[in-house]
Amino acid sequence: MIFKGDILVSVFEVLKERGYIAQLTHEKEIEELLAKEKITFYIGFDPTADSLHVGHFLGMMVMAHMQKAGHRPICLIGGGTAMIGDPTGKSDMRRMMTSEIIAQNGECFKEQMKRFIDFTENRALMMNNADWLMSLNYVQVLREIGVHFSVNRMLTAECFKQRLERGLSFLEFNYMLMQAYDFLELNRRTDCVMQLGGDDQWSNIIAGVDLIRRKESKPAYGLTFTLLTTSDGRKMGKTEKGALWLDPKKTSPYEFYQYWRNIDDADVAKCLALLTFLPMDEVRRLGSLKDKEINIAKRTLAFEVTQLIHGSDEAAKAQQAAEALFGGAGSLENAPxxxxxxxxxxxxxxxxxxxxxxxxxxxxxxxxxxxxxxxxxxxxxxxxxxxxxxxxxxxxxxxxxxxxxxxxxxxxx
The missing domain is CATH 3.10.290.10 (RNA-binding S4 domain)
Known part of the structure; x- marks a missing residue:
């Protein structure tokens, strides 16, 4: 539960009000569960780069809201699944990665996540699915896991339908089974009962929920959050240099600040709700500003988001540099x-x-x-x-x- 002013509310209400929730496997049960119990849940992160990017930001915000309400997050690094690659949203097969690169990337993720998630005293876990996937026996997997999957049903999943015309390798076809097995393994090891992820992971999440219910005869749940897109449907976080990274060496705090300072007016309210911890009354007030006054909301958004990722000092420097360049005030010392x-x-x-x-x-x-x-x-x-x-x-x-x-x-x- 979380205090909203003087009122104690469930994190489910918080996530719903702020616009995070896209789909749920069992809405009524999940709402009651999050209100009455402290659960362990997980979100997977694919370690295909040495930094998280803004696409991961939403997942970390959801984890932070959940943890503040007393629930325990597991940040699952996909050291095993990254050896194959998730076909979701991809038009081509992803390049193979070595275990050394995957491990190094996972370590980088840990440091970035610590700004959002408290890992002390077992309040959150960082795990790597390579710990169980890399030692699996193939025949055992087919007998114990594969028997519960219908190929016909799998082929109806969006993540596969998009690839069938151009070619889908058997390697990638196994990805859904591996992700479902992750959920089963986490359930057995940590009593994890819920998987969260972006809405493009819906098919994979359903597979894991169904597998636990079949194998363990226990309840399991899935929840997807909305993808971070602009008002006209484009994916957010793309710049002329590529992805908007959370690593200051890849995307400087100034560039990061400027990205949010320059978003479209129509996207300000949504980003304030999803990417900051500002109270919703303040989000609605700022989001309702019009014409030139919307710049007040944009400056607030840019500062709050940059502060979360890079800290207050770097956010202040980025803001000062922006004001010097665009407003004719302040010092150019912190400009690029x-x-x-x-x-x-x-x-x-x-x-x-x-x-x-x-x-x-x-x-x-x-x-x-x-x-x-x-x-x-x-x-x-x-x-x-x-x-x-x-x-x-x-x-x-x-x-x-x-x-x-x-x-x-x-x-x-």
């Missing part, structure tokens, strides 16, 4: 910076910008120039052959702008 050497002077500006990563390529730079979207200092760049000369750098630096909102300081070492 790229250093160049004196050898780069008297060479083509586009070569320097491409070398330092300010632009993805010289062709992108030429396109920006054609569209009038590249500035050096206050001057629009009109010549693709322009040289970067020392006179352009005031006190050893100059501000480069791409489009309306992408600034980088170019600093001479």
């Amino acid at each position: 910076k790229v250093t160049i050497t004196s050898e780069m002077l008297e060479t083509k500006l586009l070569d320097v910008l491409a070398t330092t990563g300010i632009i993805a390529s010289k062709s992108e730079g030429r396109r920006l120039i054609t569209q009038g979207g590249l500035y050096i200092g206050n001057d629009k760049v009109t010549d693709p052959e322009m040289l970067l000369v020392g006179e352009l750098l005031t006190e050893g630096s100059v501000l480069i702008r791409k489009g309306k909102k992408n600034y980088t300081q170019l600093i001479l070492e």
Whole structure:
């Protein structure tokens, strides 16, 4: 239970009010269970990179809300399933990974999750399904697990239907069985009774719930949360550089802040509800702001989300840098910076910008120039052959702008 003001409410009500819940296997039972008991639940994380990204953020927020209500989360690292790859939402087979890379990625996840989840004194568990999947006997799996799965039913699952026309390997076809077995194993080891996941995992979650009920004759439950999408249905968290990572080395706190500062007006209220711990009365107040005032809500959202991921100090620095660049106030000290050497002077500006990563390529730079979207200092760049000369750098630096909102300081070492 959680206090909402002076009123004690179930976490189910909190998740429902904030807009997390997409589908449930047994709605009435789950509502009663979360109100009356303290349960162990799990969410799986696929360790295919050395950092979590914003797509995982929603799952961590759900875990945090659940833990605050007294329920125990298991963060399950898919060290075993990552050896195969989840076909859900993929048009092609995922590349194979080594066990060493998977283990290293899992360690990185642990550090990032600690900002949200309290792992002390067994309040949360971090487990790896490689601990049981890698030692399984294939014939035993077929006899004990495979017998409970209907191929006809599996083929109706969305995660497989999307792949059938282009080809689905038998390797990937086993993924649903492995995820279902994870739930069964966690139920046996930790009395875990509920699996949570994104709504694209619905078919896999149902499979696990059904397997436990068949094998153990015990209740088990599944709940999916809404995917983080924009108001027009696009997946959130994509930038021109790729995914929006939670690792500051991959996505700087400033870039992270700016992403949320620049989201569409229509998405502000939803993101405040899903990605912050602000009270819902405040979420509704901020979400109702119109026209220029919506920027107040966007600044609040950007600060709150950046604070959760990177801490208060980095969020404050990112906010100050944004205000300096866009509002003409504050210090540029915390704005994004790229250093160049004196050898780069008297060479083509586009070569320097491409070398330092300010632009993805010289062709992108030429396109920006054609569209009038590249500035050096206050001057629009009109010549693709322009040289970067020392006179352009005031006190050893100059501000480069791409489009309306992408600034980088170019600093001479």
